Amino acid sequence: MSDKKLLNGRCLCGAVTVSVQSDDPRLRACHCDMCRRHTSAMFMSVDADPATLTVEGPAQSYVSSDWAERGFCGTCGSTLWYGTTHDGVRHLAAGLFDDAAGGRLTLEFFSDRCPTGYALAGDHRRLSTEETIEMFTEADATDD
Template sequence: MSDASQTLRGSCLCGAVTVAVQTELPRLRACHCDMCRQHTSGMFISVDTVPGTLTVEGPAQSYASSEWAERGFCGTCGSTLWYGTQADGVRHPAAGLFDGAALGEMTLEFFADECPQGYALSGDHRKLSTEETIAMFEGDA
């Protein structure tokens, strides 16, 4: 972790779960995959953080949504808390937990070709197709 990192603090809708995490630059990432849209009723937006720095206090629960991923939520109000990969234990916190979405800039969209017709993100950032996203997670991109 560099000297330029900062601590972000946030909470779920009801305040029962609080989180803290380190970030060097609060960049946002959006995912349009079927599971993220089903879990959040829209895209899932996370904040890029320093791996291993997320701390969670309160009635957080997780659901193994696939063989390789989990989704965290508040056991009281149901707010989305994180998306995590089970193999390495990395959790990507939901941007909505932090005031102003941590004032982050959108830098990357996963499964951009699966984005519903009803909305689209503006801006000049990287947009990965399903094929490109899978290749990235498999280590080919």
């Protein structure tokens, strides 16, 4: 029997709906320049099982770099996901889900790029730009 919880979410206008399973909907925040430009703040995502993801409606994506895409609703423009193009994994926006899926913040990427006007409270892991890039570089090396 699975301990995974079904999470159902939607964009602002409701045209795009998503469902995914997660056994622990942890939240992650990214302060990189692209995430901030895409969302006007940090990008908050919910950790979920990518194999269980279903997306319905006018979802579109923009390839924003050699390794990533940004998903959005084709009707209202709501942010839907940050996706890695090498494996097709989509990291879903926390705002799609009521109460951010009840998740708890566990990780910040590019924490040293967090604007001085806001900061996230709590006891969670904070990775600097160097640490974030190192982590993703190591992940790419293990995918080969």
